Amino acid sequence: MANQNGRKREKMFLIHSLIGVGIMVFFRFLPLNLPEVTSVGMEVLGIFIGTLYLWTFVDPLWGSLMSIAMVGLSNYMPMAGLLKEAFGAPVVAQVFFLLIMAGGLVYYKITLYIGRFFLTRKFTNGKPWLLMFVICIGCYFLGGFISPFTAIFLFWPVLYDVFEEVGYKKGDALPRVMLTLVVVAALIGFPMAPFAQNGLALLTNFTNITANLPGGPIVVNNAAYMAVAIILGLIMIVANILFAKFVIRPDVTKLKNYDVDMLNKNPLPPMEPRQKVIGISFVILILGMLLPSLFPTLPGMAFLSSNSLGLALLMVAVLGAIRIKGKSVLEIPQVMATNFNWGAYFIIVAAILLGSVLTSDNTGVSAFLSVVLSPIFQGMSPMVFTVLLMAMAVLLTNLCNSLVIGMILQPVIVTYCTQTGANPAPIVTLLIIFVLLSAAITPAASPFAAILHSNKEWVPTKYVYQYTIPFVILELIIVLVIGVPLANLLM
Numbered sequence: 413m414a415n416q417n418g419r420k421r422e423k424m425f426l427i428h429s430l431i432g433v434g435i436m437v438f439f440r441f442l443p444l445n446l447p448e449v450t451s452v453g454m455e456v457l458g459i460f461i462g463t464l465y466l467w468t469f470v471d472p473l474w475g476s477l478m479s480i481a482m483v484g485l486s487n488y489m490p491m492a493g494l495l496k497e498a499f500g501a502p503v504v505a506q507v508f509f510l511l512i513m514a515g516g517l518v519y520y521k522i523t524l525y526i527g528r529f530f531l532t533r534k535f536t537n538g539k540p541w542l543l544m545f546v547i548c549i550g551c552y553f554l555g556g557f558i559s560p561f562t563a564i565f566l567f568w569p570v571l572y573d574v575f576e577e578v579g580y581k582k583g584d585a586l587p588r589v590m591l592t593l594v595v596v597a598a599l600i601g602f603p604m605a606p607f608a609q610n611g612l613a614l615l616t617n618f619t620n621i622t623a624n625l626p627g628g629p630i631v632v633n634n635a636a637y638m639a640v641a642i643i644l645g646l647i648m649i650v651a652n653i654l655f656a657k658f659v660i661r662p663d664v665t666k667l668k669n670y671d672v673d674m675l676n677k678n679p680l681p682p683m684e685p686r687q688k689v690i691g692i693s694f695v696i697l698i699l700g701m702l703l704p705s706l707f708p709t710l711p712g713m714a715f716l717s718s719n720s721l722g723l724a725l726l727m728v729a730v731l732g733a734i735r736i737k738g739k740s741v742l743e744i745p746q747v748m749a750t751n752f753n754w755g756a757y758f759i760i761v762a763a764i765l766l767g768s769v770l771t772s773d774n775t776g777v778s779a780f781l782s783v784v785l786s787p788i789f790q791g792m793s794p795m796v797f798t799v800l801l802m803a804m805a806v807l808l809t810n811l812c813n814s815l816v817i818g819m820i821l822q823p824v825i826v827t828y829c830t831q832t833g834a835n836p837a838p839i840v841t842l843l844i845i846f847v848l849l850s851a852a853i854t855p856a857a858s859p860f861a862a863i864l865h866s867n868k869e870w871v872p873t874k875y876v877y878q879y880t881i882p883f884v885i886l887e888l889i890i891v892l893v894i895g896v897p898l899a900n901l902l903m
Contacts, residue, residue, distance in 0.1 A: 428469040436462035436482045447783050453775030455486040460766055464816045468856060472813075473755040476762035488769055498765045502721045503616045507760050509724035510608060513694055514558045515751035516731075516742050522691050526554065527566040528680055532672040540664035541657050544590060547571075548597035548649045555601030556641075557608065557698070559753065560860045563598035568867075577674050578666045585662035588871045592879045593652060595864045596852055600648050600887075602860075603848035604641045606634045607701050611641075613760040614818045614844045617767030621826055622836070624773065632837050635705030636902040641845050644895050648849070651890060652883045660879070689741050690731065697727045763819060771823070781827050789827070794834045798842065798896055801825070805847045806888055814851035814858050818844055838899035846891050852880045 439458025440451070449457065459482045466475025480498050484491040498504070517523055530550030536543035547567060554563035568591060575587050603611040615632055623629040656662070683691075703710075704717035716723075731742035770777050789797065801821065809817040821843055829836035851857035853876075855865045865876055 425470060429466070429474075432462045432466035432470060432475065433478065433482075434462075435465055436478070446780050448776040448779035450774060450776045452487050453777050453780075456483070456488055456766075456769050456775050457777065459483055459486065460770060463762065463766065464812070467759070467813050467816055472759050472859075476758035479762045480758075480765060483765065483769060488772070488774065494765075497768070498761055501616075501761075501764055503612065503764060504761050506607070506721045506724055507612060507757060509728045511753050511757055512728050512742075512744060512747060513697060513724055514608075515747045515753065516690050517558055517694060518562060519743075519747045519751040520687050520690055522683075522687050523554065523558065523562050523566055525680060525683060525687070526550065527570065531567075531570060534672055537671055538668050540586075540667040540670070541653060543667070543670065544593060544656075545649070545653055547590075548593055548653065551594050551597040552601035552604070552645060552649060555598035556604030556645075557694075559609070559756075560595070560598035560602050561863075563601070564595055564860065564863055567594050574667075574670060574674070578669050580666055582869050585660070586664055586667060588875050589656050589660055589662050589879065591867065591871050592864060592876065592883075593656065595860055596652060596880065596883050597649055599852050599858065599860055600645045600849045603845045604638065604645060605698075606632070606637045606641075609756060610760070610763075610815045610818070610848055611844055613763040613815065614822070614848075616764050617819055618822050618826075618836075618840050618844075620764065620768045621771040621778070621823060624771070624778075625826070625830065630836060632841055633705055633903070635702060636837075637841050637844075638702065639902055640841055640895065640899050643898060644845065644890060645849070647894060648887050648890055651886050655882060655886060656879075659882070686736050686741050689734065689736075693727055693731055697723055759815065763815060767819060767822075778823065778826075781823050782830070789831055792828075792832075794832070794839070795896065797828055797834075798839055799892060801839070801843060802846055802888060802891055805843060806850050806884060809847050809851050810853040810857045810884075812856060814848050818847040821847070835900070835903065837903040838896070841899050841903060842891055842895050845895075846887070850884045850887055852884055853877065 436459045439461060440454040442454075444454075446454070446457075459479060462482070463475055463479035466472075466478060480494075483489075483498075484494040488494070489497070527550060530546050533546055536546055551560075551563040551567055554560075554566065571587070571590055571594070575581070575584075580587050602609065605611060606615055615637070619629045619631055700716060700723045701720050704713045704720060707713055708717070728742060728744065732740045732744055734741045769775065792800075801824070805817060805821060808820075822840060825836050825839050825843065828834065829839070848858075852861050852864075855862040861880075864871060864880075865873060
């Protein structure tokens with residue numbers, strides 16, 4: 413049976429790969445006659461659609477590499493120039509070194525101490541829902557600053573031990589709810605940091621597609637973006653936990669017997685100097701990227717702001733130079749060999765490149781969107797537009813990869829705001845935050861949702877839908893009721 417399933421997966425991989433590459437190659441020959449779209453635009457559109465297909469049905473890393481290669485082979489630009497544009501972008505370099513720093517936190521097991529901190533707060537003893545809130549906060553920050561994968565794979569095994577200790581088993585409602593909330597909280601944190609992961613890719617893409625506008629490019633303020641994300645995220649976590657407590661109502665009686673000292677039976681060793689240095693350095697790096705947005709008038713902030721894209725590079729270089737017991741504090745080759753997220757890196761490279769290519773005047777795609785969407789948006793108020801946009805986002809992102817939907821909907825925002833004079837910064841901020849955090853319902857929405865669906869022993873598929881659908885609806889309501897006025901106030 414295992415061999416049959418393996419062969420079936422390999423067959424489907426091959427079929428989907430051929431379809432994706434076929435779209436990239438042959439889409440340009442379709443007799444579509446799209447207004448304003450040039451022959452180069454047809455090539456690029458085919459590559460873009462094929463990339464979306466490969467990201468969704470095959471492999472994001474491989475699909476991203478194929479996407480970059482196909483753009484280089486197209487008539488858009490010679491390969492040499494294309495590679496420079498793709499891998500020479502400052503944001504791409506920033507992402508590379510940020511991922512090394514994040515990988516170092518995992519490689520040196522600093523994340524274990526972070527997780528243990530949240531799980532051993534004595535004020536949670538005998539208070540199951542307070543414990544759940546503290547765990548979700550831990551998942552939220554790990555998901556935002558490192559990766560939702562880290563949060564899920566760190567907290568799930570610990571929770572399994574807790575369930576066994578207090579007497580819960582597979583099939584019980586509380587484990588189902590808690591394991592689901594871990595994934596949902598990690599997803600809520602996913603777009604929090606404007607300088608990390610897919611949030612950075614979408615913010616950079618938005619800056620690129622507004623570069624040719626009058627007064628462009630439009631750059632979303634990092635501090636304002638993060639403030640909106642954190643406020644909405646904390647409210648969403650509280651709302652989801654309250655929904656679980658008062659609507660789902662799993663039996664928490666056994667968890668009242670949980671004592672944090674259960675985990676202290678196997679205490680972690682004291683942090684080594686290397687771990688402390690890397691942890692402190694990561695905090696300093698985050699502050700260095702945020703402070704210029706928070707306090708732009710303070711001395712030195714202008715210097716930090718102009719060099720922010722290289723701060724991660726500087727930190728990696730410094731940690732590589734400092735030595736403890738004859739070894740670099742940050743052993744870069746070892747970290748990159750085991751804990752560098754190559755998938756995230758190449759997705760971001762491809763996403764930023766495609767955003768720039770699609771909005772180039774050579775393609776005519778932006779002009780095409782303006783022609784098509786102008787009649788739809790005419791007379792529509794910003795509030796109505798935002799409501800429809802978020803409803804469209806939550807539907808599409810749970811049918812397709814969330815990053816893909818974010819990229820597709822950003823030009824829609826630009827077109828609307830260009831026509832109406834509305835401020836695009838609040839709308840695009842809410843779109844990026846919501847499209848990434850709401851990708852929880854179906855396996856196609858995000859790899860994190862796929863992980864939840866794969867844990868059928870603890871959370872059967874019907875319960876995944878039963879829990880995540882109301883959670884996401886709650887999140888949509890919070891974005892519209894609280895997020896819209898908040899974003900307009902801060903942006």
